[in-house]
Amino acid sequence: MTATAVAGGLQAYGQYKEGAATNKYMKGVANIQEEQGRIELARGEKQAELIQDSAKFTGKKQQTEAAQIASAQRATLVANGIDLSSVTSADLATETIEKSRLDELAIRYNADINSWNTTEDAKFKKWSLDTQASQSRATGRNALASGKRSAFTTLLSTAGSMAAGGLLAGAGAGSSSVASGGKAATSNISYGARATMIA
Numbered sequence: 001m002t003a004t005a006v007a008g009g010l011q012a013y014g015q016y017k018e019g020a021a022t023n024k025y026m027k028g029v030a031n032i033q034e035e036q037g038r039i040e041l042a043r044g045e046k047q048a049e050l051i052q053d054s055a056k057f058t059g060k061k062q063q064t065e066a067a068q069i070a071s072a073q074r075a076t077l078v079a080n081g082i083d084l085s086s087v088t089s090a091d092l093a094t095e096t097i098e099k100s101r102l103d104e105l106a107i108r109y110n111a112d113i114n115s116w117n118t119t120e121d122a123k124f125k126k127w128s129l130d131t132q133a134s135q136s137r138a139t140g141r142n143a144l145a146s147g148k149r150s151a152f153t154t155l156l157s158t159a160g161s162m163a164a165g166g167l168l169a170g171a172g173a174g175s176s177s178v179a180s181g182g183k184a185a186t187s188n189i190s191y192g193a194r195a196t197m198i199a
Helices: 002-079 087-187
Strands: none
Touching (some): 002 087
16 A cells, blocks of 8 residues: 555656646746747837838938939030020929939838838737747646646545555455454354363
8 A cells, every 4th residue: 555655646746747847848938939029029120210211311312313413404404505494494303303202202102111011020920929928828837737637636546546455455354353253153162061080
């Protein structure tokens, strides 16, 4: 019975420790997943910021190039003897400015779209990793609960086995006592008068 108790106790302890170890591991996995989510979000926000900065730089470059083109056009008109106040030169300058502004708007629009997509993608990745972290924590909790249930079941089973063994042992001892009493009763049976010794 002692061996049964020790074996059952060790098995139950092992089952509990296994569940606890799995729970601890899954918590660690969840922490890593959450940290990855934060990193992804921060990276996305930084990338969106860089996209906007790049767009600003490109827009200023576009303005500079447009100004240079307009200046070159005026110089060409003057060289060809065309009055800068004429309709033709004014239309040409207006067209150049409008084209430059459209290019700037396209640059800004593309930057806004790209930065928005980048940010939303980062948010989705964080959400996905946070969801995985929640699932990991749930898996750990389930493993711990399962380990506790298995340990409890093992202890109950061990206790039942020990109780059954004790009952069988008690029943065997009772049978031995009955058998001994029967022999004693048989040995005390008298088979008639004993011979008396005469001094």
